Amino acid sequence: MTSQKIAIMGAMPEEIEPIIDKLDNVGTTVYGNNKYYEGSYHGQEVVVAYSKIGKVFATLTATTLIEKFGCDMLLFSGVAGAISNELSIGDLIIADGLCQHDLDITAFGHPFGYVPEGEVCISTDVGLRNIAKDIAKSKGLTLKEGVIATGDQFVANEERKNWIGTTFKADALEMEGASVAVVCNALNVPFFILRAISDSADMDASFNFDEFLESSAKISADFILSMVDAL
Numbered sequence: 001m002t003s004q005k006i007a008i009m010g011a012m013p014e015e016i017e018p019i020i021d022k023l024d025n026v027g028t029t030v031y032g033n034n035k036y037y038e039g040s041y042h043g044q045e046v047v048v049a050y051s052k053i054g055k056v057f058a059t060l061t062a063t064t065l066i067e068k069f070g071c072d073m074l075l076f077s078g079v080a081g082a083i084s085n086e087l088s089i090g091d092l093i094i095a096d097g098l099c100q101h102d103l104d105i106t107a108f109g110h111p112f113g114y115v116p117e118g119e120v121c122i123s124t125d126v127g128l129r130n131i132a133k134d135i136a137k138s139k140g141l142t143l144k145e146g147v148i149a150t151g152d153q154f155v156a157n158e159e160r161k162n163w164i165g166t167t168f169k170a171d172a173l174e175m176e177g178a179s180v181a182v183v184c185n186a187l188n189v190p191f192f193i194l195r196a197i198s199d200s201a202d203m204d205a206s207f208n209f210d211e212f213l214e215s216s217a218k219i220s221a222d223f224i225l226s227m228v229d230a231l
């Protein structure tokens, strides 16, 4: 148990509903066109919100969770498209680093995902990753660790997926994680990004996403709640 206030964030309602359902003493605050759920989980103070999809919404919500609600760390729970063929639907991946695959000023000779005074890949908190690995071991769960690529595109195209994988050495892709990384890194808040695979970012992605969103989101949410118990 930590006396700190924990932010739990997702991008879609389905990603945080399994979490909100388990909170006690829930109060809600509407702020910045978003709803924030304040409550406790097993006595641990948490603030939970979904940002809506994409990097801009995620930036607003992550910043609000920290600056307005005073959260001291941020755990992200959600689903992602697989790039690595080691990842199947329902598998868990934690980000050791995050990049923006649609950030591109290569016309000036810069690498993909880079802008001046920025960095292509932002690292997540090692301590939180180690806690996750210990939990996975104790539960007999497989947890992949790798780079997650973020962009404002739902990727449903093998060629684009493979380009992202090769260019950024990424194992999975989604639409919010790198924004959370930039915000938490800038505000010096430890953060942890967990995703469960919902699809393989290929021509079947949208069908698989629709079918597995709910079940994969719950897998991620249950793990995140185990993290809260371990903090």
Ligand SMILES: CCCCCCN(CO)Cc1c[nH]c2c(N)ncnc12
Pocket: 011, 053, 054, 078, 079, 080, 081, 153, 154, 155, 156, 173, 174, 175, 176, 198, 199, 200, 201, 202, 205, 209
């Ligand atoms: C109504 C449609 C909402 C899609 C939101 C998807 N989330 C974004 O974070 C995760 C994700 C799962 N699979 C993906 C994929 N193939 N490309 C991008 N993002 C993802």
